[in-house]
Amino acid sequence: MEDYKNASKHIVVLAFPFGTHAAPLLNIIHQLSDACPNTIFSFLSTQQSNNSSFPNKFHKIKPFNVRDGLPEGYIYRGDPNEPVEYFLKATPGNFIEAIGAVVAETGKPIDCLITDAFYAFGGDIADELNIPWVVLWTAAPRTLFVHAETDFIRQLVGINGSQDKSLDFFPDFSGIRVSDLPGGVTFGDLDAPMAAMLYKMGLELSRATAIAANSFEDVDNKVVNMLKLKFNMFLNVGPFNLVSSVSSFTIDDSHCCLDWLSKHKPSSVVYISFGSVATPLPHELEALSEALEESEFPFLWSFKGNPEKQLPPGFLERTRSRGKIVPWAPQQKILQHPSVGVFVSHGGWNSILDSIVGGVPMIFRPFYGDQILNTRTVEVVWGFGLGLEGGTLTKEGTKKALKLILCSEQGKKMREKIGIQRERAYTAVKPKGSSVENFKTLVKLVSDI
Ligand SMILES: *[C@@H]1O[C@H](CO)[C@@H](O)[C@H](O)[C@H]1NC(C)=O
Ligand SMILES: *[C@@H]1O[C@H](CO)[C@@H](O)[C@H](O)[C@H]1NC(C)=O
Numbered sequence: 001m002e003d004y005k006n007a008s009k010h011i012v013v014l015a016f017p018f019g020t021h022a023a024p025l026l027n028i029i030h031q032l033s034d035a036c037p038n039t040i041f042s043f044l045s046t047q048q049s050n051n052s053s054f055p056n057k058f059h060k061i062k063p064f065n066v067r068d069g070l071p072e073g074y075i076y077r078g079d080p081n082e083p084v085e086y087f088l089k090a091t092p093g094n095f096i097e098a099i100g101a102v103v104a105e106t107g108k109p110i111d112c113l114i115t116d117a118f119y120a121f122g123g124d125i126a127d128e129l130n131i132p133w134v135v136l137w138t139a140a141p142r143t144l145f146v147h148a149e150t151d152f153i154r155q156l157v158g159i160n161g162s163q164d165k166s167l168d169f170f171p172d173f174s175g176i177r178v179s180d181l182p183g184g185v186t187f188g189d190l191d192a193p194m195a196a197m198l199y200k201m202g203l204e205l206s207r208a209t210a211i212a213a214n215s216f217e218d219v220d221n222k223v224v225n226m227l228k229l230k231f232n233m234f235l236n237v238g239p240f241n242l243v244s245s246v247s248s249f250t251i252d253d254s255h256c257c258l259d260w261l262s263k264h265k266p267s268s269v270v271y272i273s274f275g276s277v278a279t280p281l282p283h284e285l286e287a288l289s290e291a292l293e294e295s296e297f298p299f300l301w302s303f304k305g306n307p308e309k310q311l312p313p314g315f316l317e318r319t320r321s322r323g324k325i326v327p328w329a330p331q332q333k334i335l336q337h338p339s340v341g342v343f344v345s346h347g348g349w350n351s352i353l354d355s356i357v358g359g360v361p362m363i364f365r366p367f368y369g370d371q372i373l374n375t376r377t378v379e380v381v382w383g384f385g386l387g388l389e390g391g392t393l394t395k396e397g398t399k400k401a402l403k404l405i406l407c408s409e410q411g412k413k414m415r416e417k418i419g420i421q422r423e424r425a426y427t428a429v430k431p432k433g434s435s436v437e438n439f440k441t442l443v444k445l446v447s448d449i
């Protein structure tokens with residue numbers, strides 16, 4: 001507790017312990033910790049998330065556990081929503097308890113609350129303590145916008161209205177349809193725990209002192225400008241894959257992906273990863289395998305599960321000379337490797353940022369949440385990727401998309417377009433770049449309290 005005694009300020013951080021949420025939050029806390037010398041951070045998350053996000057000991061960032069809300073003896077049965085729903089039921093009580101424990105244990109009152117944007121209750125806790133509430137939004141600006149405008153969208157398109165209707169009543173949304181929205185905005189179960197949380201978030205975020213986002217000003221300019229008008233302070237401080245202190249972690253390339261990539265021609269390899277949560281259905285895995293086999297492109301597949309059991313018999317042997325399947329891959333580094341020509345992805349925001357920074361066009365198989373909106377935005381607004389017909393992996397659809405990106409003039413155009421975004425991302429993080437200046441604003445806000 002010496003560290004707490006010596007610190008002049010104490011900031012409490014509330015993480016969302018699922019998907020890729022805690023890591024970017026920890027990332028920005030790192031950057032803040034480097035920039036605010038006399039400040040100590042208490043990082044509150046579940047034990048499981050804390051275990052995986054704290055590979056090292058950080059001097060001025062201390063992990064604390066919150067209850068995960070799982071019933072005694074709970075056994076995971078394969079539905080990723082289940083632990084999330086138990087956890088949400090335990091909020092905000094688990095966090096309020098943990099904050100009390102942190103203050104009691106450290107003897108240090110709290111000067112500022114930083115939370116994942118999902119936690120609308122952060123506003124109430126901050127008000128009660130009379131301290132600023134700063135949030136981190138980890139997904140795309142456009143997703144935040146549709147959650148912040150949910151009531152307005154519902155008024156104009158109705159609940160369960162036509163799926164084909166365009167959202168052209170917003171600038172730069174003419175290619176976006178109702179069916180591209182996350183479930184729970186205008187259709188699906190509006191009262192599901194995640195949907196209810198996001199709806200509440202959209203209503204409450206205008207109370208936040210500042211919203212920091214893992215994006216850059218020019219990635220989606222018109223939407224970013226609307227968010228700036230809507231919120232007190234909307235600060236793009238990313239992309240974190242360029243600004244983070246990641247270089248201080250050693251890159252885990254235990255499966256030698258980078259060496260393997262170096263043996264291939266520029267822009268020739270198909271890289272495949274569907275993120276940490278979802279897996280395509282068995283018939284889709286089969287279709288993708290067949291497409292890879294028949295189209296004969298070299299591929300690197302980051303595969304969650306058991307490839308021997310889940311992929312077609314003989315596939316591994318037949319493709320061994322030009323395919324590599326690994327349980328884990330250093331994605332950022334892979335996408336920055338010149339050999340990678342296309343990224344087959346679920347369309348999560350972190351993956352899109354990795355692809356932008358690498359300048360690699362994308363093919364999408366989105367699953368849920370913001371992934372469909374991201375897919376559609378990349379495909380029709382930004383033009384550097386392709387959705388699949390029917391939204392799922394078929395052999396012919398995948399072959400066609402791979403060929404288009406790797407072998408056609410249109411694919412070359414996509415590479416040029418994502419190259420422009422790539423330049424913008426690098427410009428944003430240069431000295432005096434927009435993300436660097438926005439970060440200074442955030443540091444000043446946190447230091448001046
Ligand atoms: C976290 O790590 C501790 C100590 O290494 C271990 O006892 C515990 O089971 C882990 N918890 C989870 C949920 O992974
Ligand atoms: C919308 O459709 C869902 C089923 O997808 C149904 O549960 C819900 O009651 C409907 N809501 C309205 C307002 O029609």
Ligand SMILES: CC(=O)N[C@H]1CO[C@H](CO)[C@@H](O)[C@@H]1O
Pocket residue numbers: 047050051052054055063064065
């Ligand atoms: C409070 C707590 O359990 N913290 C743990 C978080 O994870 C790291 C790494 O496993 C442990 O060392 C901490 O004890």
